[in-house]
Amino acid sequence: MSEAESGARPMHDVVVVGGGAVGLLLACLLARRGLDAVVLERRHAPDPAATPSRAIGIHPPGLRALAAAGIGDEVRRRAVVIRDGRVTCDGRTLGRLKFPRSGLVHSLPQLEVEALLEERIDGARTVSIRRGVEVTGVTDRGTHLVVHAVDGESKVDLPARYAVGADGVRSGIRSLIGADWKPRRGRASYVMCDTRDDTGAPETALLHFEPAGVVESFPLPGGRRRWVARVRREPTELDAAAIATVVESRTGSSFDTDAATTPTAFVAAQHVAHPMASGRVVLVGDAAHEISPIGGQGMNLGWSDAVHLDRELAGALAAAAPIDVFAAYDRSRRAAALRATRQAAFNMRMGAPATGLRLRTRNAAVRVLGLPGLRGFLGRAFTMQWL
Template sequence: MPECDVAVVGAGPAGLLLACVLARRGVSVIVLEKTSGRDDRSRAIGIHPPGVAALSTAGVADAFRAEALALTGGTVTSRGRVLADLDFAPGQEVLTLPQARTQALLADRLADLAPGALRTGVLVRNVLPEGHAARALIERDGREGEVSARRIVIADGVHSGIRDVLAFGWRRVPGEADYTMLDVGGAAGDDRARLHLEPGGVVESFPLPGGGRRWVIRADAPFRSTAAFADMVRQRTGEDIGDTGDALPQSFRAAQHRAGRLVFGPLVLLGDAAHEISPIGGQGMNLAWIAACRLAAALTGPGDREAALEAYARVSLRAAATAQRRARFNMAMGAPMGAARRSARDVAIRTLARGGSGRRLLGTMTMSGL
């Protein structure tokens, strides 16, 4: 007999949220995570309305609202001129919360729902489908073992070694750019996101809970120092980011990939292991949560389970393709460009920000329709 109904490989936001939703529905679940300590790296902070809905499905949305900062809207500028000033509708705000707290809150929720379900320090070396079940070959504390489950969900991130060994496929899709980000503490400020579409490339600024902001710069080369980062923000926007303390800038490439398939017998891909999109604004995390709720419904709903899983894969891949097209457009809007293209872009943004078009623009910015 399998040890559990579902084993999840990876305790990131996607794997933890799926486990919470499944446990809440009475499914026996185990989460296998290779790391043991706390991860305080500065990563996803944005939680969009569909992400909040997913958290509600896990019964943890109120805990997030209590800690997160709700943004009232966003302002887009270019060379000091406002192109768009958009307000989120009540109940449709974007929340910001550091990913370390996101994962901690989800882990706490899982501990309440299924004590002992999260197993850390477990390296999954391979997964083997066996008819209507599967085995995960693991290593823990230098000892080999295995975990058997009716389904194994692979949610171990963009660089998933398991996905690459199996016949899921992994292809690059258009849209990539290099960025550097820095989280700066300080006194509480406003609650609006700011996008500076400057000739040398976009500078983005998102407020954080408890004060301070996350700054993101599009730049082809990493910055040698925090001072160099702050100087570039000042050159492009005229703004002083304030006291950076001991914070160090982190550079990353926003690339995009998509798996060819998400279901292989009893094995299922989820989250960044299934599709990589630009991480700015927490897009990858929110897309993963939307897919996790869809997968939970497929695993627990009535009817033909295999047909439900194939529908999960089809809809999730289509949603990923839509999100990737949006991200590619956003990256193009924030690219360095000459005067003629810049003027055309600015006119287009002003036009899109008006009336019904503005509401549709807000919808795409907050990941609606995925």
């Protein structure tokens, strides 16, 4: 007999599938409203080894979302502030960008943010996290859903008014609702590692738009810095020394390989789900859209999804709304995702290898964007104020 049939489990307001940064933030928002929610996470525990491959940039809209979840002050305390950016090519400065106080970017590894969100949920009365639980199906009963899952050796059925797929790029929930995973323009390969910050610019994002491809570096807490380099293909021997060689050959800068984390190679690809909702099931974060992770765009967009969805869920539950309540969410968040993919595709084109006329044209464009009259627009775009 399942949990639902035995009466061991009450009807949940919301089942959130996926306990990453977006799913946990949504759970915190639901807890603030006193709604009954459970987060189902396939992993038994967070994986510290995944830290180098996770996002670090928290833009102003993302920080507002974290504040609404109750951890904004602690994030500010732990994070390092990125106050400005500098773009160079062949050692010459092409442009500078200084962020206003209201538009500062904060840098804090995603795993630390997730830990803060989970601590917040641990103190909640109406929301819980169940780890080691893998969702296998969802059945629509008309008035509610039943989420089918496996917990260890046991099968469990969890009844809920609504279900949210926050289970990442390889979302099983997206597959269950039959959503298309439509590719968008923008795809590139990168290598990355974190090390001690020896740049002398502890609050500056450094963007090297070099002929062989962009090299970016961003401050991290604790006097460290993340280095990211675009590559044509992943090096055969991927270690910190290989990344340091790429960085030095393009920029003339070097970093301490002995202080570096295990390097990561990844492909930045872009997709948008259509639809993002079906009946009582809705997608958020990477389950709904894959955005280039450069600059933390995907994570911040996912948090914005969660803020919008929190309001939609609260309204639906209070008014006993029909099951197509997510139609407006679907339209608005897909539009936001498409804007993000266009911006990310532009960023990737700007950072692509370039020579000759193309290189000169790109550098001229960067200089124009860095002019005083356009810096405000560029700053708003870079910090995702359009969210």
